[in-house]
Amino acid sequence: MTQPNHPPRSRASALRRFLTGQAAGGAVLIAAALLALLLANSPLGPGYAALLHGDVGPLALEAWINDALMAVFFLLVGLEIKRETLHGQLASWPRRLLPGIAAAGGMAAPALLYLAINRGGATKGWAIPAATDIAFALGVIALLGDRVPASLRVFLAALAIIDDLGAVVIIALFYTGALALPYLAGAGAVLVVLALLNRAGVTRLTPYLLLGVLLWWLVLRSGVHATLAGVMLAFTIPAQDGREGSPLCRLEHWLHTPVAFVILPLFALANAAVPVLGLPPGALAAPVTLGVAAGLLLGKVAGVFGFAALAVRLRWTELPAHAGWTQLLGVALLCGIGFTMSIFITLLAFADAPLLQAExxxxxxxxxxxxGAAGYLLLRLAAFRTDR
Known part of the structure; x- marks a missing residue:
């Protein structure tokens, strides 16, 4: 009988580090979000808001976080997408099929549900519930330890990576303002130079990163959201057949800790500070609030689980190894955790509407x-029944 192909040890180790780092980062992210909420609804709230909007050089502090630091986050996202597509869990069509179909459903269903609730209203927010936060989702699944099959963790990671790619495309296509063509042409020229460095076999990261800073500035001035410069840069970093010491793997390894434990918590501190006590009484039941919440809680699970179940029933693919339908449903619920990407798209969709942004x-x-709570409880229950 033919033995299954296992990934090389280096790739398996990289995936384990990826899952562990993201899970640990999720706990820090939760703490930062809670702290931001407490600060915004305390007597320190006005001073905290003034601090975020204060200028630090050419940009406000909040802009440095959302436009500059988050470009580094998107650089890491781009590196993960490239690695997994070339040499990892998304390297072949059979591996891409189930998470790809589930991710497509998980982006379409929440958007449609949001539009149904907000028809004729704030339709620009349709993409907000379409994103999955991999750090939070893996943070929750890590609490269950060995009760969840490893195949489900890999499925969730692969789905979230495809979901991130979808979010990048959505931001580029639907949330880009008026374009400044000279700066856009300059960004294109820098990308050509980066591609030539890759083709010439340059493996030192310094020239890529220096040109990446220039690329970020040009994209910032071009009208395209500056964070997309991180993804553009990532796709030019040499992968060298997925070897552990490749420039891509080195940069990805270096970025994990600062992104998980500094950049994303700072993003949460800057953007989860919602002054709930200062909002109008109807904000909790506003169409935008309900559309986003229902899209994440109901739309995500319907899209992810429904599309995945249909693909399995049609025998296009199979369930993850050692996983049952209840566990797949639990993971689909975890996909409704949309914190980082969802809030980021909120900032773009309602940039000039503070009340809609808060809702x-x-x-x-x-x-x-x-x-997150429903997914955790369902996976815990499924594990209990298996133990029994």
């Missing part, structure tokens, strides 16, 4: 909390 953030927090 959307409420929906993100409520939907993510309920999805």
């Amino acid at each position: 959307a953030k409420l929906g993100v927090l409520a939907g993510s909390l309920l999805s």
Whole structure:
């Protein structure tokens, strides 16, 4: 009988580090979000808001976090997408099929549910519930330890990576403002130079990173959201057949800790600070709040589980190894945790509407909390029944 192909030890180790780092980062992210909520609803709230909007050089502190530091986060996302697509869990079509179909359903269903609730209203927020936060989701699944099959963790990671790619495309296509063509042309020229460095076999990271800073500035001035410069840079970093010491793997390894434990917590501190006590009484039941919360809690699970179940029933693919339908449903619920990407898209969708922005953030927090709790409890129950 033919033995299954196992990934090389280096790739398996990289995946384990990826899952562990993201899970640990999820706990820090939760703490930062809670602290931001407490600060925003305390007597320190006005001073905290003034601090975030204060200028630090050419940009406000909040802009440095959302436009500059988050570009580094998107660089890491791009590196993970490239590695997994070339040499990892998404390297072949059979491996891509189930998480790819589930991710497609998980982006479409929440968006449609949001639009149904907000028809004729704030439709620009349709993409907010379409994103999955891998750090939070893996943080929750890590609490269950060995009760969840490793195949489900890999499925969730692969789905979230495809989901991140979808979010990047959505931001590029639907949340880009008026374009400044000279700066856009400059960014294109820098990308050509980066591609030539890759083709010439340059493996030192310094020239890529220096040109990446220039690329970020040009993209910032071009009208395209500056964070997309991180993804563009990632796709030019040499992968060298997925070897552990390749420039891509080295940069990804270096970025994990600062992104998970510094950049994302700072993003949460800056953007989860919703002054709930200062909102109008109807904000909790506003269409935007309900649309985002329902999209994450109901739309995500319907799309992810429904599309995955249909693909399995049609025999296009199979369930993850050693996993049952209840466990797949639990993971689909965890996909409704949309914190980082959902709040980021909120900032773009409602940049000039503070009340709608606050309502959307409420929906993100409520939907993510309920999805995470429901997914954890269902996976815990499934594990209990298996033990029995």
